[in-house]
Amino acid sequence: MVVYEVTVFTGNSVNSTTFNNVFIKLVGTDGESNRKWLMSLKGASSFVRGAVSSFTVSCSTSLGKLVLIELDKQPLPLFPNDAWFCDKVEVKSPEGDTYNFPIYRWITDSKVYRFKDGKALRVFEDNHHLGRYSRQQELNQREEDFRWDVYVEGMPHSMKAENPLSLPCEVRFSFTKTTEFLYTASMGLTELKLKGLDNCKKKWDDIDSIRRVFCCKTTAISGYVQDHWKEDAFFGYQFLNGVNPMLIQRCTALPSNFPVTDDMVFPHGRCSLADEMKKGNIFLCDYKRLDGLNTNTINGKKQYLMAPLVLLHKASDDKLMPIAIQLKQTPSDDNPIFLPTDSEYDWLIAKIFVRSADFNEHQLNVHLLRTHLLAEVFAVSLLRNVPMVHPLYKLLKPYTRYTLQINYLARNLLISETGAFTQFAASGGEGMITALKRSVSSITYSSLCMPDDIAERGLEVVPNFYYRDDGVKAWNIIHRFVEGIFSYYYKTDGEVQQDSELQKWILDIFEHGFLSQAGTGIPQRFTCVTELVKFVTMVIFTCSVQHAAVNAGQYDYGGWMPNTPISLQLPPPTTKGTTSEATMLATFPDVNVTVQGMAVMWLLSKQSSDFVPLGQYPEDHFTEEIPRKIIKHFQRKLEDLSRAIKARNKCLEVPYTYMDPAEVENSVAI
Incomplete structure (x- = not known):
């Protein structure tokens, strides 16, 4: 008779406890144990939240090397079948070997679940027949649980779900996340409702009225924005370090539809556009994707959304200053090029139309499409095609946390027919779908890889x-980490090529995320380790650092409405000299549109208390020593970067915190 020591770790999250009977079977290369009821002196408290409970399983002979365990739980008579969150199971064999079985999932029913030993195994080296069988059974169940759906034709595909409760338990919000999300969502409008503003369809009378509403929710940066939103230097700064740093590019030749002359932007012949372009000092932002969109009707009034062209100049003090704005794509007499030398309100209204265009471009392309929707594709493909025992699953699982539920809520609460964005943004409704489809056609692999994107836009040396x-440093740290992990598991390019689960993962992403468009540059299969490392780096960066960069500052820069109007309700001036403060106020969105926008941006900028920062692996899916050391090294490098960013920010008038690893969430979770 031999004895196996079994230790079961119940999760520490709310509602992890079960009072059901729990059973285990050990399966090894030389046999299997009987199914054993796990009963100890602790009795009913053996599997309460946070419990660590030990048991013994006796067998007539050694089972050899353990391959997997089978777990199930059965309700007591007259008691309900409750949910149980099990973190892991450790088994010590009579030979003195310790086996770790990562679980980290809810077990909600009475089915038998199989879990492999924590050592990562690629499909071609999983030699035991029961190991291969359990691997395939797991993927068969996953394909059933995680099904593709087409939300809108021409868009990346999503996960099929009827409601949040129809999502598999393992991808739903925690109790804490659910409670805090609902609280923040309700409280975002509560104070404004009490003031009777959420349904007030009047125009703003003066800037002070906006200030009084804004004062109920401010941040350090949103207060700065309120004080500096009219300034040209701050307007230019936001193209680099605001929530949409993705549009600006170095200008080497003026677009043919933007007829700016030297006399317009450099009076008195002090320099020329040609010379400044050669020096790399001229930059362009072109919102052509917004051209001709069918705009929204809000409060019974047609809204206006321009597709501006903005020219910027790096001045001698290294500040980026706007020097020309054309609000529509086609030059004409009624489409003037606005200049800093124009009257105060002519120039200010031109900048306001640019900031409104930037809001819509940012929300639909930069934020929704390029982080949320792509992160969902990466997650669903992972969950459908890669079993828990695979090193890719172990590596990427933390970067999928909460993404499927937050995206379901975004589709339901923001961009559905009754969603806040659909109702209150200039591009809501038909224009939104057109803009999204145009954005999909603009996605390239290189634009998702930060170093490549920066180089393509000519921004390597902009001060x-x-x-x-911060982003390039974070990218490089992630890249070295991924390289370390995969160099451990894949010694040759041939091993990558023969890993059918890896190949199914990338092909699913190509087909469902990038709609089988080879022109995007997205690989359809992996041919070498280097290719795999770069793609997985992009996935991690997109789900964490990039999402933080374009999400976390939304209220900072958009809470003060005049800096980021979500809609505008008068057309831009067709001649100069006709704009006043009264015109500006009449152009701004109505009171209810403003406060709805404030509430949504407040919600989308709010971290929950169960936030997990970049690089943390709270679930021990990796059990081998070398990968665990690589993770520790990764975390130290991120800590070094965090310290460097904090030290730099002490010297900045406007701190840039959004890519500080300590502030970056591991996944698209808000």
């Missing part, structure tokens, strides 16, 4: 570009 500085 004070903290998004680039």
Whole structure:
């Protein structure tokens, strides 16, 4: 008779406890144990929240090397079948070997679940027949649980779900996340409702009225924005370090539809556009994707959304200053090029139309499509095609946390027919779908890889570009980490090529995320380790650092409505000299539109208390010593970067915190 020591770790999250009877079977290369009821002196408290409980399983002979365990739980008579969250099971064999079985999932029914030993195994080296069988059974169940759906034709596919409760338990919000999300969502409008503003369809009378509403929710940066939103230097700064640093590019030749002359932007012949372009000092932002969109009707009034072209100049003090704005794509007499030398309100209204265009471009393309929707594709493909025992699953699982539920809520609460964005943004409704489809056609693999994107836009040496500085450093740290992990598991390119689960994962992403468009540059299969490392780096960066960069500052820069109007209700001036403060106020969105926008941006910028920062692996899916050391090294490098960013920010008038690893969430979770 031999004895196996079994230790069961119940999770520490709310509602992890079960009072059902729990059973285990050990399966090894030389046999299997009987199904054993796990009963100890602790009795009913053996599987309460946070419990660590030990048991013994006796067998007539050694089972050899353990391959997997089978777990199930059965309700007591007259008691309900409750949910149980099990973290892991450790088994010590009579030979003195310790086997770790990562679980980290809810067990909600009475089915038998199989879990492999924590050592990562690629499909071609999983030699035991029961190991291969359990691997395939797991993927068969996953394909059933995680099904693709087409939300809108021409868009990345999503996960099929009828409601949040129809999502598999393992991808739903925690109790804490659910409670805090609902609280923040309700409280975002409560104070404004009490003031009777959420349904007030009047125009703003003066800037002070906006200030009084804004004062109920401010941040350090949103207060700065309120004080500096009219300034040209701050307007230019936001193209680099605001929530949309993705549009600006170095200008080497003026677009043919933007007829700016030297006399317009450099009076008195002090320099020329040609010379400044050669020096790399001229930059362009072109919102052409917004051209001709069918705009929204809000409060019975047609809204206006322009597709501006903005020219910027790096001045001698290294500040990026706007020097020309054309609000529509086609040059004409009624589409003037606005200049800083124009009257105060002519120039200010031109900048306001740019900021409104930037809001819509940012929300639909930069934020929704390029982080949320792509992160969902990466997650669903992982869960459908890669079993828990695979090193890719172990590596990427933390970067999928909460993404499927937050995206379900976004589709339901923001961009559905009754969603806040659909109702209150200039591009809501038909225009939103058109803009999204145009954005999909603009996605390339290189634009998702930060170093490549920066180089393609010619922004390598722009001063004070903290998004680039912090982002490239974070990209490189992630890249070295991924390289370390995969170099451990894949010694040759041939091993990558023969890993059918890896190949199914990338092909699913190509087909469902990038709609089988080879022109995007997204690989359809992996041919070498280097290719795999770069793609997985992009996935981790997109789900964590990039999402933080374009999400976390939304209220900072958009809470003060005049800096980021979600809609505008008068057309832009067709001649100069006709704009006043009264025109500006009449152009701004109505009171209810403003406060709805404030509430949504407040919600989308709010971290929950169960936030997990970049690089943390709270679930021990990796059990081998070398990968665990690589993770520790990764975390130290992220801590070094965090310290460097904090030290730099002490010297900045406007700190740039969004890519500080300590502030970056591991996944698209809000």
